[in-house]
Amino acid sequence: MTIETHARKRLEMIIEQPHLPQFIRLFEQQDVRGYTVLDSKSGKGSRGFWSPARLSSVDDRVMIVAVADEETIQRVLSELQALFEQLPGVAFVSDVQVIRPDRF
Amino acid sequence: MTIETHARKRLEMIIEQPHLPQFIRLFEQQDVRGYTVLDSKSGKGSRGFWSPARLSSVDDRVMIVAVADEETIQRVLSELQALFEQLPGVAFVSDVQVIRPDRF
Amino acid sequence: MTIETHARKRLEMIIEQPHLPQFIRLFEQQDVRGYTVLDSKSGKGSRGFWSPARLSSVDDRVMIVAVADEETIQRVLSELQALFEQLPGVAFVSDVQVIRPDRF
Numbered sequence: 001m002t003i004e005t006h007a008r009k010r011l012e013m014i015i016e017q018p019h020l021p022q023f024i025r026l027f028e029q030q031d032v033r034g035y036t037v038l039d040s041k042s043g044k045g046s047r048g049f050w051s052p053a054r055l056s057s058v059d060d061r062v063m064i065v066a067v068a069d070e071e072t073i074q075r076v077l078s079e080l081q082a083l084f085e086q087l088p089g090v091a092f093v094s095d096v097q098v099i100r101p102d103r104f
Numbered sequence: 105m106t107i108e109t110h111a112r113k114r115l116e117m118i119i120e121q122p123h124l125p126q127f128i129r130l131f132e133q134q135d136v137r138g139y140t141v142l143d144s145k146s147g148k149g150s151r152g153f154w155s156p157a158r159l160s161s162v163d164d165r166v167m168i169v170a171v172a173d174e175e176t177i178q179r180v181l182s183e184l185q186a187l188f189e190q191l192p193g194v195a196f197v198s199d200v201q202v203i204r205p206d207r208f
Numbered sequence: 209m210t211i212e213t214h215a216r217k218r219l220e221m222i223i224e225q226p227h228l229p230q231f232i233r234l235f236e237q238q239d240v241r242g243y244t245v246l247d248s249k250s251g252k253g254s255r256g257f258w259s260p261a262r263l264s265s266v267d268d269r270v271m272i273v274a275v276a277d278e279e280t281i282q283r284v285l286s287e288l289q290a291l292f293e294q295l296p297g298v299a300f301v302s303d304v305q306v307i308r309p310d311r312f
Contacts, residue, residue, distance in 0.1 A: 095198060100188065140269065203285055203289055
């Protein structure tokens, strides 16, 4: 028996912790119904290596994972293009399958 | 030279921390051989915004990532459909490639 | 309006915390320009169940997420095949889309 699944998009972002409210506001405005924020430990980006142990909490990074339908993610990406002109961060989009399509 | 890779499925779930044992048991029963549990910091789901800073530890969420062959993930999804009738949570499945197929 | 996106590869690894420098060195050598390290909470791998609460910090696991072009990820996978002969860990590769191709 094969379980029926439904195509959605998974958006993953790495951003700086102090800017989280601006990205959450964007999600709210574009009707992203669910997301999860994860702390990161260290990493490297376009501005070099970073680690909470070395730098101030201003430089802490978080990962945000959100899943939504393609149209919603397209709108979010459109807004992210503008937001990333002002704020550092990266965004990756991939295909996922969900079992409860009414949720996303 | 192109590295040979092998197709597997990646299952990502966001669930409430106190229910973790039930999901791990499901993995054991369905022969999921490896998984990783990550703490989350905050997020939003069908029951609204949550954050460990605001709510009791009962509301802490964790992310579980597991990779297995498609047949195994299909069995897990089938069981998850029933488990998600009782417990809150979301599940996303995506395609991944692995270099050591004997492990998954 | 559809946002233009560009195909890249997402590499996700679960490794033991004390070996992180060796994997970061591999990234540096292969010109991986960005990555993020996340702490894990517990999990199960080929050597059984592990959890920082139960075991020494030597057994702590981290997740590393890196995004790069396919050629770079192929070189990393080639080196990982050798490194995984000596060090425990797993690696998963998936397709992602990015909006700023100059970054990856």
